[in-house]
Amino acid sequence: MNVSLLPIDILFQLCAALDVNDILSLRQTCKSLCTVTRERCVWHQALISRFVRSGLPTPGLHETDLTSLPSAALEHLVVCAHRLHSNWTSPRPQATRRADIHPTHRAWPAIGARNLAAEFLAGHGGRYLLTLTLFDSSTESNNRRFSFECWDLAAPERPVLLAEFLVASILGYAVNTEPGYPHVLAVLRREDDRVMTTTYTLDFSRPGENPWFRRMNQFNSYRNTLGIHGKYYFATNPGQAVYMIDVETGRLRAEMQVPLVHNDPTIRLPEHQCINFEIFEDFVLTFRKQWICLYHIPAQDPASDPPKLLPIAEYKWRWRIDTIAVSPRRTSRPPGAPPTLDLLIRFDTWYPWPVNILHHFALSPNPSYTRATYAPADRATFPYLAAAPPADSSGPGQAGDRGQRVVCQVLARGAVAVPAGDELRGLTELGEDAGDDLVSPGHPAGDVERMFGASGGQQGAGVLMAQEEHERWSRVAMCEAEGLVAVGHVDGSVTVLWYAPPAPSVGEAVGGEVGEA
Template sequence: MMRVEDNTIVAGGHGTDLSFPSLPVDILLHVLSYLSVLDILSLRTTAKPMYTLTRMHAVWYNVMLFEVLPMDIPIPGLYSRDMSSLSASDLEHMIVRALRLRKNWLSPSPRKIKRTEIVPLPEEESRDTLRGAVIRFLPGRGNRYLLTVTGHTNFSRRRYTVQCWDLEASGGPKRVAVRRFTEIVSVAVNCDPHASGVLSVTCKVEGNESVQPATFIHALDLDSPDQNPEYAFKYLNHFPGCRRLHIFNGSLLVGTNESDAVRVWDVTTGKVLYELRDPTVVQPSVCVNAVFLEDTNFLILFRTISLEVYMLPHSSSSPSMSSPSSSPPLVSPDSGLQVVHPVVLHKWQWRIDSVSVSFQMKSRQRYTSRLNTSATTAKGKGRQYEPTTMHLFMRFDSWFPWPVNLLHHFVLHPNPSYIPGPKSLTVPPSASPITTKTHTLFPSLLNPLTDLPYLATPDQTPTLVSSLSSTVRLFAPSDMVLGEWGTALWLDTQTEMWGVSGELGQRIAGRVVVPSGSGPSRGVSMTDPEGRLVGTSEVAGHDADAEAADVNVIDNPPSTLGSSFASATRQVPPAQTASMTFGIRDAGASRKSEDDDEVANMGGVVVTGAGRGGADEWMHLGLDEEGGRIVVGRNGGRVEIWEYV
């Protein structure tokens, strides 16, 4: 029989010692399974045997598996690492950091632990007017690499510098790749981290008679750390016709041409595969976003007036999705391209200006490959796509030069009767679409009740969960991003306490619109960075409007189609405000010193002076929830990284 004695775990025989440390290890581990994290850390300080016990790998692995993961919160530093291969101290460190990050992240004024500034082109700041254009994390690499695009305005034809930064390099962010372009129109980063092409850039290219857009595809070599950054981007291909890029996934690129027609390109050949068109309209509306559904040939387009679901005849990631028995392709008489119609669409009540999309997923699903258990390994083999709740964070458009001063959170629940598997699109002849006020089902031999992941019936429509006040001053920059863990982050000019725009200044605010999990069965307590006790509810930090929607929308999605689905998802809470304010920039604030921008506190929020670049210096946002980081692109080309753990 094993027991804990002094600093080692030894075998012991029968005896009369009935002290707690003398109990068998399996019983001690079972007892510890009922303790909170704070209780485990407190128990460690009572005796040497307890110190040894609480340092065991099994203790923290169980805490991670049964307590932290059910909370559905990001775990900093885990990324693609295998949990079973981590030491006990590594697991303990990750758990403590995850709980402290969640506490800080969900506070009304999250406290920046560290602020780092990237100066993309220090040698050119004094002689050129720079402007930050794009900031993007490279997917699938633990958000280690950040892509920045900086514009040079002192040229007749504007030049741009694209750079890739290693944020985890020793000594601070290090530039690992750089390439220069002229007249960039649009940029997209490949969603598939395993694809050869990483970056797609559309530029204006001068032809014999006119200027035409051309898209350039580049690979990125990150495996040679000692190479010259000038040679890290590798040219692969280029082709004409694409003006605005929407999504780059694998070998497929979705974008619009000069006539706002949405097309799909194969980047390896540069050829147009399909043109995506709604046959019910003559003039296509503008496409503002697009997403591929993982491991399927479904593509969702977000236009200004509609949400459209397409099933592409071909999927590069899964060729078996297409079938030779499909109907002959429809060819456009104007362009000669194969035309694909949506299988279903939803019309918005108002025109939308912009939208960010996130799919709700449990921590166990996100970290399945990291658990390395027999159950998860067996489940991962031959895994088929299962649709999850889609969260939409959007701003509607208006007839004025600025969008509506409200942000809206919609949820779109998946079709509960959807059956995964290969599907082919066959259009029956002489068939008409089935149309209601906001829902249109186009003719095909698909069974909508089992073959469509979303919008299977007129009742399965996006449901408004909350509306958030977010005013934007005329001509002021604005941006928003919705993270995969449910954090909505936005940039606006609502700097006044009563919810209106100030004459000058900017605000970076946020709200967790996707609720955390139900949490562990026992209370997970932790201390905040100042050492104060943090309870489970504070750590999990359920959002107010998310909790209001939990009862009918999030935790209890209906299991049947029809009216029950509609009635269960029609509750609309009143308008809300931001629950987290990460920063306020006040152009009228005076500096404390030449090197310190932070000048005052307004309700616990650090107010920053105007500095270089004027009042509207913040331009773009980037979000890394798992690492507890926010990236802010500034007007002068500089980039700030705010860390909260």
């Protein structure tokens, strides 16, 4: 039977079931099928079903109106996303482009420069990179200078410096993780006998003008910065409470406490130290050294004092945590539904160094969650219930055996098979059974195959991991959506690596070379 003679709607259904490479190969069979594979609906369906709904990174999709894109532009997006996904998931991902950034030379005498941070600014498609460099002229803190610099990575030849901000001393900093908010950068400093946080903005909306760091607000703060998300700044102090501050007004929004030990406020356990947080609507998850705590933030009453809150749900790990990365899963979900949170954890030890074994856990949302008014007695109004023991993860993996620095991030891999029963109430570590010891290294042989092979489920997330072969790395940043990685070095320089291919030209997208993607 001649496939090209089938009705056009049948051919469209056939293309919807094919992989990207198969569609491009089908194009090369005959002119009629070549015409079919150039139809806009073919590539729109491939983009939505294979990448957007699965939460897979799609370079160039940032703030793009899909309804206005022609067929060739949609094909460019799909082919680029497909090539990036193939590169991400290969045994050794290869960078397609590299650029080196060097800090601006300073007039004052300096022994050396060291990169302290590299952060992609949210909401700009990986275009702008913020770096923090320490210039140290002696061992005395008053002879140190810090430089924040914003770089444009979309410049045609090499990254271009757009703005810089110099400061004599800082205690901490945070870059806003929520796009669209003017308070881009928060800097924590000590002024006289007070700890103050100052927020800055970068305005990219004026054509032909370079942005600059413009001060937005300054307010009293706390010793340790946790981060800034949208309009809220989070900090903690030795008392182990987490403070939520409105950056627009500088007012304390809420104080999230931990239960007292023996009803004694002077007892402070290291296990309660907060190291990360995540926000969902009017709920906040704090990730502490040995606890996950869920808080509900009540409606604000300007006439009353900020509330002091205790957890409404909590979970205690068996071991203390050294490092944790929290990534909300980007797979499609019903409107208003909380996302699954991927947790990449390195546990602490009794030794002077953490164990270089990475554990991937998935904190699933409450399956019975409804967006009703929060009620303490109604568990259906809790977005997460961290009450069950961990179960099921991609298993611990040895990342290094000599204490090397390791960079890794949980990456989207598509839809995940959801386990049934009480396992949804808490954490999931893929590859383990509910009764297994989920913290000790190793897992029973065959568990990964049972979860992802025989069961037919798809892996919900992958991990991109790079291990240095020298001692120059200091900081790493990642923009998964655009396939970008920035590596800061101890000499102050920053290396930017592109893992997504350059967008193919129109002629390439419809030619034989694309069929070989």
